[in-house]
Amino acid sequence: MDLLQWLSAILLLSGCALGVIGGIGINRFPDFYTRMHAAGVTDTLCAGLFFGGLMIHFGLTLASAKLFLIFLFMLFTCPTSTHALAKAARHSGLVPWTKTSGVEQGASK
Amino acid sequence: MILAAAAIAILVTMLLAIVRALLGPSIFDRMLAVNMFGTKTVMLISLIAALAGRADYLDIALVYAMINFIAMIAVMKYFEYGTLGHDGETTEE
Numbered sequence: 196m197d198l199l200q201w202l203s204a205i206l207l208l209s210g211c212a213l214g215v216i217g218g219i220g221i222n223r224f225p226d227f228y229t230r231m232h233a234a235g236v237t238d239t240l241c242a243g244l245f246f247g248g249l250m251i252h253f254g255l256t257l258a259s260a261k262l263f264l265i266f267l268f269m270l271f272t273c274p275t276s277t278h279a280l281a282k283a284a285r286h287s288g289l290v291p292w293t294k295t296s297g298v299e300q301g302a303s304k
Numbered sequence: 305m306i307l308a309a310a311a312i313a314i315l316v317t318m319l320l321a322i323v324r325a326l327l328g329p330s331i332f333d334r335m336l337a338v339n340m341f342g343t344k345t346v347m348l349i350s351l352i353a354a355l356a357g358r359a360d361y362l363d364i365a366l367v368y369a370m371i372n373f374i375a376m377i378a379v380m381k382y383f384e385y386g387t388l389g390h391d392g393e394t395t396e397e
Contacts, residue, residue, distance in 0.1 A: 200306075203306070204306040207306055207307070208313075211317075214314060215316055215317050217317065218316065218317040218318075218320030221324045222324050222327070227333050230324070230333060231336060234339070237317065238340070242347060245347050246347075246350070252354055253359065258353070258362055261359065261363065265346065265350065265362065265365055269343065273339075276377060279381075280332060282380070283332065283380045287332075289330060
């Protein structure tokens, strides 16, 4: 396990750890808008670390270029789709949860 | 070994997304979970490309990312305007 494999392993595992944290967050947050924050974490940063780790794993080949393109595509489209989701939710009258209102919209705890 | 651990972590995240998709009270929670599931599928496919050592699986991952995005936008348009639009008609706000 030389340095590059260590670096790839660290990036991969930290990306996946962020993914699991985002997954847990999407289940624990009380409201749709707060859950979007958790899902947003897993969309961009987790994918970024993950694809960085895979790029190092593949080395300087065509596969790394493809991985970079996938990451670039996801970097632009995930926030856009999250925005579309928020806009549709807001227009359909989904009221954001506030500390005072305390309405627990299906939080699992 | 590291790739197998990463695959298990991604499968766990997908499971959590499915749990939220089933539990989610509002349809937007479900759409959020489905979107997250799709993102994780893209990562799983690229992981399988690394495991199998075949770089041409990455094209599948790229196409899947695009389809995930298009599907998300189409469903959002349907949720918001109630229709995907008829021939020759523009959906004004």
